[in-house]
Structure formats: structure tokens, C-alpha cells
Amino acid sequence: MRLPISTEKVRHCRQLAASIAQEVEAEISPLSTVSVERSLLRLVGIEGANQENVPLVNCFIDHIARQRALEDGALYWLGNAILATGESPQSIGERVGAGSLDLVRLPRQPRPAIEKLCRGIVQDTLATLLGKRQQRRKMEENLPRTPPPWLYVIVATGNIYDDIEQAKAAAEKGADAVAVIRSTAQSLLDYVPEGITTEGFGGTFATGANYRLMRGALDEASRQSNRYVRQVNYCSGLCMAEIAALGVLEGLDILVNDALYGILFRDLNMIRTMVDQHFSRYLLGLFDTIIVTGEDNLIKTIDAFEEYPIVLVSQFINEQLAKNAGMREERIGLGHAAELDPALEDSFLWELVQAQLVRQLFPRSPVKFMPPTRYKSGNIFFAHVLDTLFNLVSVWTEQAIVLLGMPTEAIHTPYVQDRYLSLESALHVRRAAGALGRELRFQPNGQGAARARQLLAKTEESLTRIAEEGLWNSLSSGAFSAIRRTRHGGRGYDGVFRKGQFYLNPFLDREVVRRARRGEEA
Amino acid sequence: MTEPQSSIRPYGDRLNDGAVQLSFSLPMSLSARSREAAKSIAGRLGLDRIRLISALDLGNGFSYYILYGTTAVEIDGQAIHLTDVERPLLDFWRINHLLEFELKKRVTVVGATIGTDAHTVGLDAILNAKGFGGESGLERYPQFRVVNLGAQVPPEEVLEITREEPVDVLLISQVVTQRNAHLENLTLLAEMLEAEGTRQDLLLICGGPYIDSQVALEVGFDAAFGPGTTPLAVASLIVEELLRKTR
Numbered sequence: 214m215r216l217p218i219s220t221e222k223v224r225h226c227r228q229l230a231a232s233i234a235q236e237v238e239a240e241i242s243p244l245s246t247v248s249v250e251r252s253l254l255r256l257v258g259i260e261g262a263n264q265e266n267v268p269l270v271n272c273f274i275d276h277i278a279r280q281r282a283l284e285d286g287a288l289y290w291l292g293n294a295i296l297a298t299g300e301s302p303q304s305i306g307e308r309v310g311a312g313s314l315d316l317v318r319l320p321r322q323p324r325p326a327i328e329k330l331c332r333g334i335v336q337d338t339l340a341t342l343l344g345k346r347q348q349r350r351k352m353e354e355n356l357p358r359t360p361p362p363w364l365y366v367i368v369a370t371g372n373i374y375d376d377i378e379q380a381k382a383a384a385e386k387g388a389d390a391v392a393v394i395r396s397t398a399q400s401l402l403d404y405v406p407e408g409i410t411t412e413g414f415g416g417t418f419a420t421g422a423n424y425r426l427m428r429g430a431l432d433e434a435s436r437q438s439n440r441y442v443r444q445v446n447y448c449s450g451l452c453m454a455e456i457a458a459l460g461v462l463e464g465l466d467i468l469v470n471d472a473l474y475g476i477l478f479r480d481l482n483m484i485r486t487m488v489d490q491h492f493s494r495y496l497l498g499l500f501d502t503i504i505v506t507g508e509d510n511l512i513k514t515i516d517a518f519e520e521y522p523i524v525l526v527s528q529f530i531n532e533q534l535a536k537n538a539g540m541r542e543e544r545i546g547l548g549h550a551a552e553l554d555p556a557l558e559d560s561f562l563w564e565l566v567q568a569q570l571v572r573q574l575f576p577r578s579p580v581k582f583m584p585p586t587r588y589k590s591g592n593i594f595f596a597h598v599l600d601t602l603f604n605l606v607s608v609w610t611e612q613a614i615v616l617l618g619m620p621t622e623a624i625h626t627p628y629v630q631d632r633y634l635s636l637e638s639a640l641h642v643r644r645a646a647g648a649l650g651r652e653l654r655f656q657p658n659g660q661g662a663a664r665a666r667q668l669l670a671k672t673e674e675s676l677t678r679i680a681e682e683g684l685w686n687s688l689s690s691g692a693f694s695a696i697r698r699t700r701h702g703g704r705g706y707d708g709v710f711r712k713g714q715f716y717l718n719p720f721l722d723r724e725v726v727r728r729a730r731r732g733e734e735a
Numbered sequence: 736m737t738e739p740q741s742s743i744r745p746y747g748d749r750l751n752d753g754a755v756q757l758s759f760s761l762p763m764s765l766s767a768r769s770r771e772a773a774k775s776i777a778g779r780l781g782l783d784r785i786r787l788i789s790a791l792d793l794g795n796g797f798s799y800y801i802l803y804g805t806t807a808v809e810i811d812g813q814a815i816h817l818t819d820v821e822r823p824l825l826d827f828w829r830i831n832h833l834l835e836f837e838l839k840k841r842v843t844v845v846g847a848t849i850g851t852d853a854h855t856v857g858l859d860a861i862l863n864a865k866g867f868g869g870e871s872g873l874e875r876y877p878q879f880r881v882v883n884l885g886a887q888v889p890p891e892e893v894l895e896i897t898r899e900e901p902v903d904v905l906l907i908s909q910v911v912t913q914r915n916a917h918l919e920n921l922t923l924l925a926e927m928l929e930a931e932g933t934r935q936d937l938l939l940i941c942g943g944p945y946i947d948s949q950v951a952l953e954v955g956f957d958a959a960f961g962p963g964t965t966p967l968a969v970a971s972l973i974v975e976e977l978l979r980k981t982r
Contacts, residue, residue, distance in 0.1 A: 378795060378796075379795075381794070381795040382793050382794035382795035382796075382797050383794070384794075385794030385795055386793065386794045397851050397852065397853060397911050397916075398851035398852075398853060398887060400853075401851075401887065414851065414911065414916055415911050478853070478886070479853070479886075479887075480885075480886075480887075513856060514855075514856075514859065516865055556869075587856065590962060590963050591944075591962055591963070623944055623962065624944070625945075628760065629760050629793055629797050629799075630758070630759075630760045630793060630799040633791065633793045633794070633799060
């Protein structure tokens with residue numbers, strides 16, 4: 214059921230996005246952030262918090278930053294300390310956290326020795342984590358596959374133990390992916406809290422401990438349901454890179470990870486966000502984890518009919534930034550949503566066209582399609598009708614990952630029965646309408662085709678303008694959702710630094726990665 | 736049909752049939768026992784002629800029930816006491832006209848979603864020019880000057896704005912109400928304005944899908960709006976209240 218669109222125009226859009234991303238790349242490559250550095254420490258095994266409950270990785274970074282030694286990066290100072298003391302990363306982290314070790318005053322070791330040591334540590338770390346990832350892929354491959362789309366539901370009780378019970382019920386009734394909603398405003402915290410959440414606000418915290426509990430429950434549910442159930446959580450925010458690292462360590466399958474969302478909707482500094490998204494995506498790319506982007510949020514803030522092209526613009530840019538970070542298209546799940554006003558004449562046709570257009574523009578992307586939320590008002594029965602039509606669009610246009618709408622959207626976080634009713638509807642539509650896309654066609658000169666051409670033309674125009682202005686300036690001038698952000702404004706800019714002469718990050722070293730992949734001993 | 740005035744009972748398809756539909760889940764696996772439990776709960780709720788018409792297994796030891804029954808409860812329509820008075824809505828032209836020629840000023844409206852709450856959909860629906868439900872937002876009214884502070888604004892920052900600008904109306908949106916997070920925020924803001932001595936100089940309004948207007952008034956707000964509120968409802972109230980204050 215293809216829309217007749219100009220492949221030449223699509224190619225041009227991609228070129229424009231590439232040049233936009235290129236400018237970003239040039240600016241961020243000499244930079245790192247406190248969050249990237251903390252993620253490196255987590256990857257090499259530092260975990261836990263000190264007596265004041267400050268995460269050890271924060272203690273470590275704050276400690277070197279206070280002594281103006283941040284520019285050499287976490288691994289340089291860790292490597293130096295290991296050589297000087299002979300202790301493990303965790304033990305060094307604990308001593309720094311307790312205030313009994315001053316990293317900067319330790320005897321300085323030669324840079325080549327530190328580099329050699331760190332490359333070895335990183336290679337071993339990567340080899341272990343890649344091995345674990347491979348085991349997980351095997352588990353997935355050994356379980357029977359379900360037909361697309363994957364049905365994705367959320368749990369959001371605020372108590373990880375209740376979340377687990379509801380997630381297991383959802384898995385039993387057909388969910389392919391379960392996301393635990395993250396506590397409100399975690400995106401603004403410049404640290405990852407520790408421990409298990411039993412009383413969260415609007416969700417649970419993204420923490421290693423919560424991830425581990427849910428992972429165990431979903432693995433058990435996968436075995437019981439004879440179907441692999443994917444674990445989803447949220448990276449976006451000031452700890453984007455760190456949460457990506459936790460996702461890798463704890464075996465998550467999908468992470469919500471958007472390059473622009475934090476800047477636009479959380480007022481995070483744009484440079485900080487770009488550096489963080491780059492490394493977090495690089496890391497997730499290494500472990501072949503799926504990311505899903507947040508254009509669904511963009512749609513909610515604009516006129517979803519008139520201003521729709523900005524969604525496509527954001528998708529082109531997100532795709533290119535992720536590719537620059539080393540991700541392959543098959544793992545870049547671009548976000549998209551059905552948010553048209555149901556009062557609009559032919560709204561179903563327009564949703565179908567928009568959904569199909571996204572599939573065609575990004576054929577390899579496991580697009581994440583989001584349900585209507587904006588025009589749900591409390592009439593749970595009509596909301597269920599809207600969701601069923603949404604399910605029909607998603608199956609018809611062969612979307613890859615579909616977040617199921619809830620009849621009680623706009624009322625409360627889903628009750629256990631809401632999730633069931635949504636799964637029941639989606640399973641029915643998937644069974645009943647799977648062949649539609651192969652059987653029916655758009656009229657080559659119909660309204661749908663005309664709309665698609667018009668959307669693509671406007672997308673090309675906007676991308677051309679952004680490529681001329683540059684992404685930084687476009688974010689300042691309100692090109693996205695009329696939100697204006699300044700280059701050095703917003704949260705987290707003080708956590709950005711220019712890499713110094715001793716800085717090292719062997720995770721970025723192709724040779725180290727290659728050796729780890731081959732399972733060589735360091 | 737002619738509306739009964741005094742004796743009102745739920746209506747299914749005949750006057751006074753008392754028909755009620757009900758659904759809920761139980762933390763029990765679906766079984767003969769769980770079905771009886773569901774009916775029993777409906778009975779304890781006071782329903783008669785209970786019919787359990789659907790019982791579904793939700794997985795992992797949960798089950799779901801849809802029931803019908805009848806209730807003998809009867810309400811006296813005339814004895815109902817309303818806290819929210821239904822106010823007549825003005826229109827776009829009337830509102831601008833009243834502000835320009837009767838209040839004789841351009842009104843500054845500052846909007847914010849305060850605390851950790853990041854949900855601005857409701858605030859934007861009221862303030863952004865695009866509006867909601869087919870109505871223009873306040874930005875489109877020439878007589879309103881709108882400052883939309885957006886999401887996650889600390890109450891202190893709202894207070895700061897009231898010091899710097901001649902604010903007439905504060906519009907506070909709160910969506911997240913788990914564990915009464917919104918109440919703490921709203922109370923704190925009202926108290927801070929009170930302490931500052933500027934509370935009486937402005938109209939303090941809150942809104943959100945789960946805001947209980949009675950409670951909002953108790954913690955010191957002038958008005959509260961619930962789900963489905965359109966910009967016109969907010970604009971009408973602002974005009975009326977500001978005019979009332981000057982009289």
C-alpha cells in the first residue's frame with residue numbers, strides 16, 4: 214500500500230539532515246560531560262552510594278571537578294589510581310565516596326601506562342557485556358516470534374513490586390514490550406538515584422535495582438508465555454548517557470532516547486544534550502539495543518494536521534544523529550503518533566497517510582507508533598473506539614512497535630483491566646486486519662497521495678531552512694514547536710567540558726571494540 | 736422527555752428502572768468463587784437484580800467483571816446543593832470589549848505548571864493562540880498579555896515574576912496528583928503570595944484534570960477548573976472577577 218512519493222525528494226531530505234548533523238558533530242566531538250564520564254565509571258563496575266546516599270560515580274566526578282581535573286576525564290584518573298594503589302575500581306570509588314582518597318594527589322603515572330591499563334579494562338568490560346547481550350539475543354531467537362507490530366504497554370504504579378505484578382499480567386495477555394513509567398522529573402536530576410522505588414511520583418525511578426527486578430520478572434514471564442517480552446525504559450534527560458549504560462548493564466531491550474526532546478520540553482542545555490545523546494546512542498548501538506525517539510511529544514504541542522511536517526523534520530534529524538553515533542537503521546525506532554482531532558473530516562485517512570509516509574521514509578526503522586491522547590476526555594468508551602481505529606492504522610501500515618492507548622487516558626494511570634481491554638482490542642485488530650496493507654492501495658491521484666506529496670515538500674522546505682540556519686540557531690529561533698532555547702541556556706551546561714590532553718575513553722576505540730567482539734583476552 | 740424534579744433514579748430504558756452498570760477487577764484468578772465474590776461486592780454496594788454478564792481472566796491472578804443491577808436509591812433533584820455555579824460564557828468580542836472599555840486595561844496573565852509537574856497540555860490549551868475545542872487561546876485576545884512560563888516552574892520563580900511584572904492573573908496548572916503532590920505545590924504558592932502581601936492584587940486560578948475545586952478554594956485559590964475546560968470559560972471568569980473586584 215505504497216504512497217507515490219518522489220525518491221529524489223526523500224534523498225534530498227536525508228542529505229539535508231546529514232549536513233545538519235554534521236555541524237553538530239563538529240561542535241561536540243571535542244566535548245564531554247559529567248554524565249558521559251559517570252557512565253564510563255558505571256560501565257567499568259563502580260556502583261552504589263556513599264553514606265549520604267550520593268552515588269559513588271557522582272562523588273568521583275565531583276571530586277575531580279572540584280580540583281579542576283575534570284578535563285582529563287574519569288578513566289584517566291581511575292587508571293592512575295589503579296596503578297598507584299593496586300585497588301579495584303569499586304574500592305577506589307568507595308574510598309573517594311568516603312572522602313578517604315584524593316585522586317589528584319596520588320603519584321602521577323605515565324600516560325601510556327594508564328592508557329594501556331584502561332584499554333584492557335574496557336576491552337574486558339565490553340567482552341563480558343557483549344557476551345551477556347548475545348545470550349539474551351539467543352533467548353529471544355529461541356522463543357517463537359509474534360507477528361508485527363509488537364504490542365507495547367506501560368505500567369505506572371510508582372511501586373516496582375506492583376509494576377511487576379501488572380507487567381506479568383500484561384505479558385500473559387499478549388504484551389510484547391513493557392515500559393515502566395519513570396518518576397516525574399527524573400530527567401532533571403543530574404544523578405541516577407539508588408535502590409528500589411516503592412513510593413514514586415507518577416512512576417518509579419530509573420535505577421539499576423529497579424531495572425534488575427523488572428528484568429527478572431519479564432524473563433520469567435517470557436518463559437511462561439513462550440514469547441520474548443521486551444523491557445523498555447527512558448534515557449532522556451540529564452543522565453541520558455548514564456541511563457543508557459545502566460540499560461546495557463541490566464539487559465534492557467528498548468530505551469526511549471531523543472536528541473531534541475530534553476532541549477525542547479525539559480529546557481536542558483542543547484550542547485549538553487547533544488554530547489549526551491551522542492555517547493548514549495553510541496553505547497546502545499554497540500550493544501544493538503533499540504532506541505525510540507520522542508516525536509510523539511512534539512505532535513502533542515502542535516497542530517497535528519497543519520504543522521505535521523515538523524515531525525518528519527525531527528525524525529530525519531534524529532535518524533541522522535543516531536547514525537552518526539554509530540547506530541544502524543534497524544535499531545533507530547523513530548517516534549510517531551496519531552493525534553489528529555477526531556472532529557476533523559476524514560481524520561482516519563489522514564492518520565493512515567501520515568503513518569504510511571513514516572514507514573516509507575524510514576523503511577528499516579522499527580517505528581514506535583503512539584496512540585491518541587490529546588482528544589481523550591474521560592469518555593472511556595469513545596476513547597476505546599479511538600484506540601481501536603488507531604490499532605487499525607498501525608496494523609494496516611505495518612508499524613513495528615505500537616504503544617497501546619488506554620481507555621482511561623487523561624483520567625489515571627492504567628488500571629489492570631484497562632491494559633487488558635487495550636491488548637484485547639489490539640490482538641483482535643492484528644488478527645483481523647493483518648493483510649489489509651498487502652491488499653489495498655492508495656489511489657495514485659487521490660487525496661491521500663496529494664497529502665503525502667505536500668507533507669514531503671514542506672518537510673524538504675523546513676529541512677532546507679534548518680540546514681541554512683544550523684540546528685543550534687534553529688533551536689533558538691523556535692523552528693520546533695515555537696519553543697525557543699539559547700545555546701548556553703537551559704539546565705546542565707555547567708556539566709559540559711572540553712577534553713584535556715590526557716583525556717581518554719577507550720570505549721570509542723575501534724580496535725578495542727573489535728578485540729572485545731572477537732572475545733580476545735586483554 | 737419531561738424531567739422529573741424531585742424523585743430521580745438512574746435510567747436504563749424505563750423511567751425509575753434504577754439501572755446501573757458496573758465494572759471492576761479483583762485480585763483473584765477467574766473461578767466460580769471469584770464470580771460469586773464479584774456479585775457479592777455488587778450486592779454490598781446495594782444493587783439488586785444483579786447480573787454478572789462478563790467475567791474475564793486478566794492474567795497473573797487478576798480477573799475482570801462487568802455487571803448490571805438496579806438500585807432503589809432515589810435523589811431529590813431540588814435538594815441538590817451546588818458548589819460550582821454554572822456561569823454563562825461570554826464570547827471573544829464581548830470579553831475584549833469589557834476589558835478595553837470597562838476594566839480599561841490590558842490584562843497580564845501568567846501561566847505555569849509548577850513543581851516537578853511537566854505536563855503543559857492543559858496550560859497550553861488555554862493559553863496558546865491555537866486554543867482548544869475550536870476556541871482560540873488567551874494569546875489571541877488583544878486585551879490579554881500572556882506570559883507562559885511552561886513546565887516545572889518552582890513556586891519561587893512564579894513569585895519572582897509577580898515582583899517584576901504587573902501580573903493580574905496567575906494561572907497554575909497541575910496534572911500530576913499522585914500522593915497529593917499538587918496540593919503541596921498549590922498551598923505553598925498561595926502561602927508565599929500571602930506572605931509577600933500581594934495575594935489580594937491578583938486573581939489566583941488553578942486547573943487540571945483531577946483538581947477538586949472545593950479543595951483548591953480551601954487552600955486559597957479564587958477559582959479552579961477541571962477537565963474539558965475551554966479557553967472561553969477561563970477568559971469569561973477572569974473578566975467577571977476582575978470587574979467584580981473594581982466595583
